[in-house]
Amino acid sequence: MNPPPNTTRRRLLGAIAAAPLLGPAMSQAQQAHPATRGIPSSGEALPRVGLGSWITFNVGNDRAARDASAEVMRAFFQAGGRLIDSSPMYGSSQDVIGYGLKKISRPADLFAADKVWISGGAEGRAQMEASRRLWGIPRFDLMQVHNLLSWQAHLPTLFAMKAAGQLRYVGITTSHGRRHGEMAQIMASRPIDFVQLTLQPRRSRSGAAPAAARARTRHRRHRQPAVPAGRAARPAGAPSAAAVGGRNRLHQLGAVRPQVHHFASGRHLRDSRHHARRPRAGEPRCGKRAAARPGAARAHGRLRGAALMSEWWSYGLRDLLLFSPRTYYRLFELYNLE
């Protein structure tokens, strides 16, 4: 089956504007139970559809956009969603999420997923604490090492935090195809709960990425959501250091088949839940982790600056873009009118 069509911002605006008309449909959504998948390391059931916050939640100090983001979060939770994902790399997104959670009253079953993105291991805890304060939550459920940045330093910290009850799951992410082998090595040697990788990685040597990159939509990369990694499924005699490479390796190590996460409005939330309910064979679908209208946020400042300069050579121009054109020009609008 073809991936669902990309959602344009205009469609999102229309969907949000039409939100009152979605009332009856949303009620049906509330009654329906979203399709779930069990997290292998714990058995906890997690809805297949999550909410990402890259670009779309990064709106700075735009109150109207913040409120719109909160409404999309509300629709997301009403539709049965639980997992929201962010990162210090995503500009003001964390603060916008915190704003939204406060506005709609944080649901009890929120699954808060964030990332540590800093080159220094010692600064990781401080960055994670800053992220937690921006979200306004007591603790994260899932903390991931963003793009494997300084994973050797951060993973011990995350496992220690998990042991201390400060978070529940540990994960790793990469959007580089060339690092899938490294990711497989990490999975084989450490009790990782989640992995997140993209189906259209940049600079993949597999040959699949260039074609995928050409089909890539603007500002978006077709990403897999956080995928529960099956620790128990690690095969006996699991390969040690030699990484064969690629996602085949990840599947051998127990990473479950990626799920589709695509949602940018109430309508898309309903559509994606419907698709996710029916199991599909074959290759995993691509999903776009769009999110709602952005708002405004504070930044980590100095801590993010250090991460920004790390491994900068591995990012393309579009990877460094953290905001949408609407957010950018809205900045000038608010600037001129103040």
Next chain:
Amino acid sequence: MAVLVLDRRGGARAGRGIAAILALCWLWVAWSFHWQRYASINLAAGYFAWAFVVQALLLLWLGVVRGRLAPGPASRLQQRAGLGLLLFALLLFPLMGLLLGRSWTQAEVFGMAPDPTALATLAVLLLAGARPAWWLYPIPVAWCAISGATLWAMDMPDFAVVPLAALLTVGLALGGAWMRARSGDQDEMPRRTT
């Protein structure tokens, strides 16, 4: 508009006045745009703010103290290009958004927004002519490249305008300097006597 008027007036005092105005603009953009607003959505905006502060200090030193921005005997091509770029930055650039379907409220204005401020500065440097203050070029040119890259990443149709204008300015400045150096060498060649 004061920049335009002072440039037309010419002279050392006009040059210092222009430099002071430009320095204030760069400082204001650093604070009001980059630090206060852009930093809320762009992790690199803090660095941009500092770069703009550096440019303001360079303008104060080279333009106000050393008087290197006095409108001077630039080539006719440089004069026309500089004046054209200055008028574009001051009057036409804010209207570009309208042509592309954006609201007039989103206009980018000299002295408030970084792009027209950088372009106007490059125009003034071009008009300064005879002795280019080369230290004043890198930051505006770098900003034009960064801005163009940002707009390109956002798939904006006008992404090339600012970088191309910067490229043109640098090319004309280098060309003018080369021509002057060449004519200066020719003037210094010993004359044959028979």
